[in-house]
Amino acid sequence: MTFETKSLQVFQEALTQLNASFNYLPKLDQSVDLTAIRPVMLEVAKRMENNYPYHHPMYAGQMLKPPTEIARLAYMLSLWLNPNNHDLDGGKASSAMEKEAVAELAGIFGWTTHLGHLCSGGTMANLEGLWIARNLHPTKKIVASAQAHYAHARISGVLRIPFLSIECDSRARMDINVLQRLLQEEEIGTVVVSMGTTATGSVDPLPQILELQAQYGFRIHADAAYGGYFSLTDNLDPETRAAFDCLNKVDSLVIDPHKHGLQPYGCGCILFKDPSVGRFYKHDSPYTYFSSDELHLGEISLECSRAGASAVALWATQKLLPLIRGGTFASSLSKSREAALALFDKLKSDRRFIVAFRPQLDIVFWAVKSGSASESSRLAREIFKRSNEQNLHLALASMPRKLFAATEGEIINWDQDYVVCLRSALMKPEHLDWVDHIWHSLDAVTTDALSAARATPLQHIHDATLDA
Known part of the structure; x- marks a missing residue:
């Protein structure tokens, strides 16, 4: 996926129009040293590469939603x-x-x-x-x-x-x-x-x-x-x-x-x-509001x-994008909610996961089924790590035991009062079309993480947890 750049043509046209509106002013020399600016800007671009792909549907972690094209253009103008x-x-x-x-x-x-x-x-x-x-x-x-x-x-x-x-x-x-x-x-x-x-x-x-x-x-x-x-x-x-x-x-x-x-x-x-x-x-202000x-x-x-x-x-x-029910903006937001429900249904039908309750908006969280809350938390962190390595970006959240009251039998041993869960904020309307892709990646990394856990002696896991 590449960044959208076609709208920059409209930006140049709007900037030219805005500039022309001030032609009545005396001419002002505004020289720009492009030779000096260029390497700095390219270094900025290089530094910005060290980022999560917030604009892509495979980023489904924190509450990060890219601004729309018109917002970027108007802000910049x-x-x-x-x-x-x-x-x-x-x-x-x-x-x-x-x-x-x-x-x-x-x-x-x-x-x-x-x-x-x-x-x-x-x-x-x-x-x-x-x-x-x-x-x-x-x-x-x-x-x-x-x-x-x-x-x-x-x-x-x-x-x-x-x-x-x-x-x-x-x-x-x-x-x-x-x-x-x-x-x-x-x-x-x-x-x-x-x-x-x-x-x-x-x-x-x-x-x-x-x-x-x-x-x-x-x-x-x-x-x-x-x-x-x-x-x-x-x-x-x-x-x-x-x-x-x-x-x-x-x-x-x-x-x-x-x-x-x-x-x-x-x-x-x-x-x-x-x-x-x-x-x-x-x-009161002595120098404004007059x-x-x-x-x-x-x-x-x-x-x-x-x-x-x-x-x-x-x-x-x-x-x-007017703020009206049934409009384009409202419909795109409804897609985010629909995406959350679609992911929730997949999680609910998978015996490896525990979902506490149906999402009210577009945020979904789930625990990993395990014998204890601490082990479930460890597995969630492992899946989170492996997902990130496979370019599926999720989030982690610590949830109290009370939220799992309706699923009490799913975690046998509550050896701590909370469980670390995986969490997704499906904020982008594109997420609806990407739920299957997200699920495919989550399924694969979960299989790998659980297989690795079964191959690891429990005492080793316990010792590693204490060392951490």
Whole structure:
């Protein structure tokens, strides 16, 4: 597989048009030393060869999805100006494009009135969401599930907010009974709801959490950094669909265009249902915000300088691929979900593997059937290593015993409270056409790994584990 390069013809045409728009300015000599640049760029290309093939369907490990062609082109085009979306002086056109693009993101969840902006990623977006929560409930705790992204606990520490982790059920979702007990015992100001956990893609039971909100009056912050775009798909299970259909009722949410939104890294988004929380952002600056009476994005964000290129790329992508159900973008995302279900079915029917539960989004994880949790973990690591050598790139994840409650008899000896699993994020629509190829490679390396394990005396395995 080679990189797509035909679109560079369109880029050159667009750059020529942009350049011509500034012909009214005095001529500026911009000499470029191509002789000096060339060897450095070729060295950059050489260094970049030491990478995983993230763009290829055989990379099915971590949450890495290449930006679409239009995003690459628009981002690159904007760099000839390098706009800064902190204020209109630095990013006049790109600020307007950001507002339009963010409004379209809010529209996914049915919000016509909102406050929101782009930021550097999900971590910063979640920080802003919890910062507002702290301002509204300065003495109350924040809670999230044990499978929520670790950023929430760290952010709470940075903001000096008391944080509690809530146990998960056997499907890696927030345990609603534990939540209710905590609400009775603690002063809870905000519940973080994960709409697609990073380890398993599990979706917290938002409908039931909303029922508790009506009783206890806490805020709901939805971390939809990974899963938010699945609101547009047409092939979710009914229970998962019901959770996504409730997202219009939360107080704030995060969505990451640089995950499923086909954008380069550095593009997250925070959205608030109630625009009045903008009062907490209010500040004065002696040298910005004077070019227009219109709201500057820097007045509703914690970050100062922000890449206008991110807004330009997102705007262009959503112009080409509108965020509508049944559209091209939504259909491609549905293929990722379909690919995950196809791989899950193959794993479930293979006696060498253990699958804990059906995936809710497009993430699949599985354990290797073995006599003990430690041996299963060792075999998973071996398969991971051998797969990488055969250009099938998977991921590893440590999963608690509780997730395998429905398959308790599959691992006879739980000599540790967790098992290391193999995991795939089938984020690319192309994965659907490559499931058979992925399975063929996984089948082959698993056969080799298990054959090697049978040929190795158990005592040797035990000693090697102790040495490690």
